[in-house]
Amino acid sequence: MTVSPPIHRPGADAHGFVEPMTTPNQTPLTHPGPAHAEPTTPLARVALQAARSKTGEADKPVALRIADFNAYYGDFQALKNINLDLPLHRVTALIGPSGCGKSTLLRWINRMNSMVPGARCEGVMDLHGLDLTGAGLDVVDLRRRVGMVFQKPNPFPKSIYDNVAFGPRLHLKLKRAQLDALVEASLRSAALWDEVKGRLHKSALGLSGGQQQRLCIARALAVEPEVLLMDEPASALDPKSTARIEDLIRELRDRYTIAIVTHNMQQAARVSDVTAFFFEGALIESGPTLQLFTRPSNPRTEDYVTGRFG
Amino acid sequence: MTSLPAQGHTVGVDARTRSDASRRAADKGFWLLCLAVTTLASIILAVLVVAVMVQGWKYLSWDFLSNYASRFPEQAGFKAALWGSVWVCAVCAVTAVPLGVGTAVFLEEYGPKSGPARKLHEFVQLNISNLAGVPSVVYGIIGLTAFARMFGLFGPANISNYDDMIFLTLKDSTRVVGPSLGEDDTSIVIDDIRSGERVVSLSDIDSRKDRYVLTHTFTLQDGTRVEGRLTGSSPKSLRVFTGSAGGVVDVPREKIAGYDYRAMIEIGSRGTPFYVHLPFGGGVMAAGLTLMLVVLPIVIVSTREALRAVPASLREGARALGATRWQMVSRMILPAALPGVMTGAILAMSRAIGEAAPILVVSGIVFIMNTPSGLTSDFSAMPLQIFSWANMPQEEFKGVAAAGILVLLAVLACFNIAAVVIRQRLQKGLTA
Structure with a gap:
C-alpha cells in the first residue's frame, strides 16, 4: 500500500x-x-x-526484551506484568498520565531504581542475553551499556570537557589525544560541538538549558552505550531547544536504541517509531507509533491520545 | 451603613485600609527592632575591641612577637605561645579534617538505608550534633586521660631526660636490660639491672630492641616496691626516678628481689620534630588531639551540610554513567562540596586556636620559655598565655594580655578571611 x-x-x-x-x-x-x-x-x-x-525495515531485531515484568515500591505495585520489546536502533516512546509507571520502567532498565529504598522488581528484562533483574548484576557494567538522560539538565559543576570526559575516565585509561577525540566525537554526535568548541574548558553551568541538555546527551554518549534512556528530556526546555533535542534524537536513532518517556504526545508522534501507552502501572497498548495514534485498538489509548484525560 | 456583601464595598475598602496601616506599622516596627538589636550588638563589640586596643596597643611591637615570656611586662613576648598555637593547631588540622570529612562522607554517602543498622546510624548522627554542644573542658579531661596518659597503659607520662636503655633477648630466652657501656664488632657491654656489668656476645642475641624506654617496678627483699625509671647506675646501686613518690631513689642491687618493666614506645628518633613516645604526655601531640575532639563534631556537621547541598540530580547523573560509589564521591561529590568543606574546616580551626580550657587541662603549663621542637614538646598556646598574663598581679600585665588578645584576634580574622576567599575562589571555578 x-x-x-x-x-x-x-x-x-x-x-x-x-x-x-x-x-x-x-x-x-x-x-x-x-x-x-x-x-x-x-x-x-x-x-x-x-x-x-522515517525509513528502515519494519522488523528490527529486539534490543531489549521485557517480559512479565513487575516492579514494586514497598507494598505498592508500580508496574504490572509488562511485556514490551525495544527494537534495535529505533525510538520507543513511553507515554501515559503521571504516575502510570513509565519512568519506573525506564529507571529499572539501567537499575537507577535499585538505589531507591524498598524498590524491587521481578520478571524478565533481557539485554542481549544479560538479565537485568538478576541479583548479581554488575550495575556499573550495565550503565556503561545503558545510558540515561534526565528530565532536568544535570551537568556537573565542571568544565564542558570534564563533563563529557567524566564517563570515559571512569571506565577507561585513555591518553590525552584519545580522550580529546572521544570528547569531540561525543559533542558532535550531540550537535553541540560547533557551539562549544571555543570554550571546552569553561564551566558547563554557563551553557543555556538546551545546550546543557545536549551536553548531558553527549556525556551519556561518551561511554558508548547501546541503549539510551531519556526521561522527559525536553520537558524543562523552551520550544526551540525542544526542537533541537528532537532533531538530535532522530539523528541518534541510526546508532542507538532509544527509549523516551514523554508527556508530550506531539513529541512522541514526531520522534518515535514505536509507542507504548501505560496506565496505572499496566501496559495498555504498544505498537507502531502511527498505528497507536491513528488506529488505537484500546478505547483508553484513544481517550488518552485524543486528550480526553491525562 | 450596611453589611450586605453586595453593598459592602466601602466597608470593605475601609477595613482594608486600616489593616494596611497596621501592617505597615508592624513592618516598620520590626525593621526598627532589628536595626536596634544589630546596632546594640555592634556597639558592644566595638567597645570591647576599642577597650582592648587602648590597653594593649603600646605593648604591641615586633619585640612582643619575637620575645619569650618574661617577669617584666615590657619584655614579655608572645613567641612561645604563637608557635605553640601553630604546632597544636597543625596537629589538630591534620587529624581532624581527614577524620571529620571521612566520617561525614560515610554518614552521608555510605550510611545504611534500612534495617536496624539504619537506627544505629540515626542514633550516631543525632549524637554527633550533641557532641558539638559538650563543654570543651570535658574534652580536655578526656584528652588528658586518653592521649596524655593513655590510661596508664604505657607507664607514667611526662618523663623526660632519660638515658637510652638497651633491651636484649638472648637465644636462651633470658633478657638483659640496662644502659650500654660500650660496643664493639662482636659484643656489647650492658650494665644489666640485676646482674650488673655483663658482656653479651652479638651472636647470642636473639632480638635487640633499643630505643625503648622502660618504666621499672623493683620489688625489694622486704616486699616494698619502687616504681620509676632508671636514670643511672653504679656497681652497687641503681638510681631510680620515681616521679611523685620521693623523687630520685638509690636502690642497692643486692636488695632487688625481682623487677618488672613497661615499655614507653618511641616513634621516630629523638631530636627530630616528628619524634613521639607513648604515652604522649602533656605535649603538643596530646593537646592537638584533644582539640581534634573539640572540633571534630563541627567539621563533621559542616561537611555533612556541604555534602547534602550537592543536588541529588548530580549523584544520579554520576551513577547513570556507571560510576561506582567511590568514583561518584571522589570525582563528583567531594569536588562539588569542597568550598563548604573547606569553609567548615577553617572555621573549626579558628575555634581550635581560641580554645583555652582543654589545652590547660592537658598541658597544665602556662609559663614556658621556648617554642616546641617536636610533637611531644611542652608548649604554651595563645589563649593560655593570655589567661596567664591576665592572672598576673601587676597591673601592667593586663596591657600585655590585651596585646595578646589583639594578636589572637588578628589571627582569627586571617582565618575567617581565608575561609571567605577560598569559598569565593572555588565557587567561581564551579559556576559560570
Missing part, C-alpha cells in the same frame, strides 16, 4: 524534518492503511508525516 499524494513528503519537509541518512526508497516502518488517507486529528497528521519521513 502506498501513501496518498496530498500529505506526502512536502508536508514533512515543511515541518523541518531531517532527511534520514538511509536510502529514501525503503519501506516506511509502518504501512498506513486506508484509514490514514485523511487523518482527522492534528496529532494523527503529525504521526503520519513523521512515519513517512
Whole structure:
C-alpha cells in the first residue's frame, strides 16, 4: 500500500524534518492503511508525516526484551506484568498520565531504581542475553551499556570537557589525544560541538538549558552505550531547544536504541517509531507509533491520545 | 451603613485600609527592632575591641612577637605561645579534617538505608550534633586521660631526660636490660639491672630492641616496691626516678628481689620534630588531639551540610554513567562540596586556636620559655598565655594580655578571611 499524494513528503519537509541518512526508497516502518488517507486529528497528521519521513525495515531485531515484568515500591505495585520489546536502533516512546509507571520502567532498565529504598522488581528484562533483574548484576557494567538522560539538565559543576570526559575516565585509561577525540566525537554526535568548541574548558553551568541538555546527551554518549534512556528530556526546555533535542534524537536513532518517556504526545508522534501507552502501572497498548495514534485498538489509548484525560 | 456583601464595598475598602496601616506599622516596627538589636550588638563589640586596643596597643611591637615570656611586662613576648598555637593547631588540622570529612562522607554517602543498622546510624548522627554542644573542658579531661596518659597503659607520662636503655633477648630466652657501656664488632657491654656489668656476645642475641624506654617496678627483699625509671647506675646501686613518690631513689642491687618493666614506645628518633613516645604526655601531640575532639563534631556537621547541598540530580547523573560509589564521591561529590568543606574546616580551626580550657587541662603549663621542637614538646598556646598574663598581679600585665588578645584576634580574622576567599575562589571555578 502506498501513501496518498496530498500529505506526502512536502508536508514533512515543511515541518523541518531531517532527511534520514538511509536510502529514501525503503519501506516506511509502518504501512498506513486506508484509514490514514485523511487523518482527522492534528496529532494523527503529525504521526503520519513523521512515519513517512522515517525509513528502515519494519522488523528490527529486539534490543531489549521485557517480559512479565513487575516492579514494586514497598507494598505498592508500580508496574504490572509488562511485556514490551525495544527494537534495535529505533525510538520507543513511553507515554501515559503521571504516575502510570513509565519512568519506573525506564529507571529499572539501567537499575537507577535499585538505589531507591524498598524498590524491587521481578520478571524478565533481557539485554542481549544479560538479565537485568538478576541479583548479581554488575550495575556499573550495565550503565556503561545503558545510558540515561534526565528530565532536568544535570551537568556537573565542571568544565564542558570534564563533563563529557567524566564517563570515559571512569571506565577507561585513555591518553590525552584519545580522550580529546572521544570528547569531540561525543559533542558532535550531540550537535553541540560547533557551539562549544571555543570554550571546552569553561564551566558547563554557563551553557543555556538546551545546550546543557545536549551536553548531558553527549556525556551519556561518551561511554558508548547501546541503549539510551531519556526521561522527559525536553520537558524543562523552551520550544526551540525542544526542537533541537528532537532533531538530535532522530539523528541518534541510526546508532542507538532509544527509549523516551514523554508527556508530550506531539513529541512522541514526531520522534518515535514505536509507542507504548501505560496506565496505572499496566501496559495498555504498544505498537507502531502511527498505528497507536491513528488506529488505537484500546478505547483508553484513544481517550488518552485524543486528550480526553491525562 | 450596611453589611450586605453586595453593598459592602466601602466597608470593605475601609477595613482594608486600616489593616494596611497596621501592617505597615508592624513592618516598620520590626525593621526598627532589628536595626536596634544589630546596632546594640555592634556597639558592644566595638567597645570591647576599642577597650582592648587602648590597653594593649603600646605593648604591641615586633619585640612582643619575637620575645619569650618574661617577669617584666615590657619584655614579655608572645613567641612561645604563637608557635605553640601553630604546632597544636597543625596537629589538630591534620587529624581532624581527614577524620571529620571521612566520617561525614560515610554518614552521608555510605550510611545504611534500612534495617536496624539504619537506627544505629540515626542514633550516631543525632549524637554527633550533641557532641558539638559538650563543654570543651570535658574534652580536655578526656584528652588528658586518653592521649596524655593513655590510661596508664604505657607507664607514667611526662618523663623526660632519660638515658637510652638497651633491651636484649638472648637465644636462651633470658633478657638483659640496662644502659650500654660500650660496643664493639662482636659484643656489647650492658650494665644489666640485676646482674650488673655483663658482656653479651652479638651472636647470642636473639632480638635487640633499643630505643625503648622502660618504666621499672623493683620489688625489694622486704616486699616494698619502687616504681620509676632508671636514670643511672653504679656497681652497687641503681638510681631510680620515681616521679611523685620521693623523687630520685638509690636502690642497692643486692636488695632487688625481682623487677618488672613497661615499655614507653618511641616513634621516630629523638631530636627530630616528628619524634613521639607513648604515652604522649602533656605535649603538643596530646593537646592537638584533644582539640581534634573539640572540633571534630563541627567539621563533621559542616561537611555533612556541604555534602547534602550537592543536588541529588548530580549523584544520579554520576551513577547513570556507571560510576561506582567511590568514583561518584571522589570525582563528583567531594569536588562539588569542597568550598563548604573547606569553609567548615577553617572555621573549626579558628575555634581550635581560641580554645583555652582543654589545652590547660592537658598541658597544665602556662609559663614556658621556648617554642616546641617536636610533637611531644611542652608548649604554651595563645589563649593560655593570655589567661596567664591576665592572672598576673601587676597591673601592667593586663596591657600585655590585651596585646595578646589583639594578636589572637588578628589571627582569627586571617582565618575567617581565608575561609571567605577560598569559598569565593572555588565557587567561581564551579559556576559560570
